[in-house]
Amino acid sequence: MDIVILVAVIAVVALAAISGLVVSGRKKKAATAGKSADARATATAPAEPHVGEEAAGTAEAPRRTIEEVGLPATEAEAPAAPAPAEPAIETPEPAEGRLVRLRSRLSRSQSSLGQGLLSLLSREHLDDATWEEIEDTLLTADVGVAPTQELVERLRERVRVLGTRTPEDLRGLLRAELLTLVGPDLDRTVHTETRGAVDRPGVVLVVGVNGTGKTTTTGKLGRVLVADGRSVVLGAADTFRAAAADQLQTWGKRVGARTVRGPEGGDPASVAFDAVKEGTDAGADVVLIDTAGRLHTKTGLMDELGKVKRVVEKQGPVDEVLLVLDATTGQNGLVQARVFAEVVDITGIVLTKLDGTAKGGIVVAVQRELGVPVKLVGLGEGADDLAPFEPEAFVDALIGGE
Numbered sequence: 001m002d003i004v005i006l007v008a009v010i011a012v013v014a015l016a017a018i019s020g021l022v023v024s025g026r027k028k029k030a031a032t033a034g035k036s037a038d039a040r041a042t043a044t045a046p047a048e049p050h051v052g053e054e055a056a057g058t059a060e061a062p063r064r065t066i067e068e069v070g071l072p073a074t075e076a077e078a079p080a081a082p083a084p085a086e087p088a089i090e091t092p093e094p095a096e097g098r099l100v101r102l103r104s105r106l107s108r109s110q111s112s113l114g115q116g117l118l119s120l121l122s123r124e125h126l127d128d129a130t131w132e133e134i135e136d137t138l139l140t141a142d143v144g145v146a147p148t149q150e151l152v153e154r155l156r157e158r159v160r161v162l163g164t165r166t167p168e169d170l171r172g173l174l175r176a177e178l179l180t181l182v183g184p185d186l187d188r189t190v191h192t193e194t195r196g197a198v199d200r201p202g203v204v205l206v207v208g209v210n211g212t213g214k215t216t217t218t219g220k221l222g223r224v225l226v227a228d229g230r231s232v233v234l235g236a237a238d239t240f241r242a243a244a245a246d247q248l249q250t251w252g253k254r255v256g257a258r259t260v261r262g263p264e265g266g267d268p269a270s271v272a273f274d275a276v277k278e279g280t281d282a283g284a285d286v287v288l289i290d291t292a293g294r295l296h297t298k299t300g301l302m303d304e305l306g307k308v309k310r311v312v313e314k315q316g317p318v319d320e321v322l323l324v325l326d327a328t329t330g331q332n333g334l335v336q337a338r339v340f341a342e343v344v345d346i347t348g349i350v351l352t353k354l355d356g357t358a359k360g361g362i363v364v365a366v367q368r369e370l371g372v373p374v375k376l377v378g379l380g381e382g383a384d385d386l387a388p389f390e391p392e393a394f395v396d397a398l399i400g401g402e
């Protein structure tokens with residue numbers, strides 16, 4: 001009987017345990033399912049929104065009234081942001097007399113030369129030591145050895161003949177001798193007109209080492225020509241640096257001149273050819289071609305510039321080849337000048353940055369070196385700071401005269 005009771009108790013306990021396990025297992029399952037559903041909702045909601053969630057999203061979006069909702073056509077017609085206005089075409093100032101107007105730029109940096117010479121010449125005794133100092137002053141201003149010796153010899157002779165010397169006498173002597181050195185009678189015309197009765201634009205090639213102010217000078221020269229009433233096409237044959245073409249184009253746009261350019265790294269000769277063709281087709285007066293001047297090898301430069309010139313000449317002669325030199329580079333500029341002169345026939349020199357140096361004597365030295373006149377000078381970064389070179393105004397600026 002005891003055994004029967006014991007079996008019955010065990011059976012009841014076992015039953016209770018089994019039913020308890022089943023209930024807690026169900027509860028756990030339900031809880032896990034709930035958690036994972038939550039997690040799924042968080043992880044996947046943005047990618048796979050459920051209908052309910054979409055509805056909730058819509059409900060939360062700011063509501064607009066029917067008046068506020070424009071019809072598609074109305075929205076399309078809404079005023080767009082204003083397009084950047086084309087810059088107005090500028091009217092450059094006339095080139096005539098610019099050197100006189102910009103004279104202060106020259107005299108500020110150059111007057112040490114003229115004033116130094118004048119004060120030395122005013123000494124009571126012009127002994128050998130003083131003449132040596134005069135020589136040194138000229139050499140420091142980059143006049144060059146041979147021209148310096150010539151100047152000193154002639155001055156010595158004239159001072160000796162003169163006997164008595166007033167400050168006016170000395171100023172007059174110095175002015176005359178410096179002027180002779182600079183060359184008052186050289187032809188400094190920039191040839192921008194076609195030779196002969198051919199119906200094509202004048203062609204000007206602008207060459208020089210990068211950084212000397214070549215592109216800027218091409219742009220400024222374009223302005224000088226536009227100021228004189230000529231129509232101009234610019235050729236960006238410096239394809240080495242895309243920014244150079246952009247820079248030139250900006251110069252052109254300012255005065256309404258078209259710029260012909262090619263792909264970066266493209267063939268400079270083909271851009272130059274296209275520019276002349278464009279100028280001819282458009283009936284332009286002048287085509288100005290900016291070239292690249294990388295001096296890493298002379299052969300490379302020779303090949304490139306030589307080709308540009310040859311290709312342009314298929315359409316007619318080049319009327320002017322301007323070499324741009326940075327006046328602040330002194331003797332280095334002369335070395336560059338020599339290399340370029342071997343590569344192309346230079347017909348004129350542009351000396352830039354004369355506003356930033358006291359070495360204006362480079363005008364004399366470079367003319368001697370190449371046998372070619374300085375035709376234009378750069379006297380600042382401003383758009384109209386390029387002036388035709390006038391020997392008298394230049395010498396007057398040096399010695400601070402009228």
Ligand SMILES: Nc1nc2c(ncn2[C@@H]2O[C@H](COP(=O)(O)OP(=O)(O)OP(=O)(O)O)[C@@H](O)[C@H]2O)c(=O)[nH]1
Binds near residue numbers: 211244353379
């Ligand atoms: N002070 C002064 N700066 C000048 C003059 N001419 C040019 N510059 C400046 O010299 C810098 C070089 O001029 P660029 O025209 O870019 O020289 P670049 O020879 O064409 O050189 P790439 O563009 O590299 O081919 C610029 O900052 C010019 O504004 C000048 O007469 N006076």
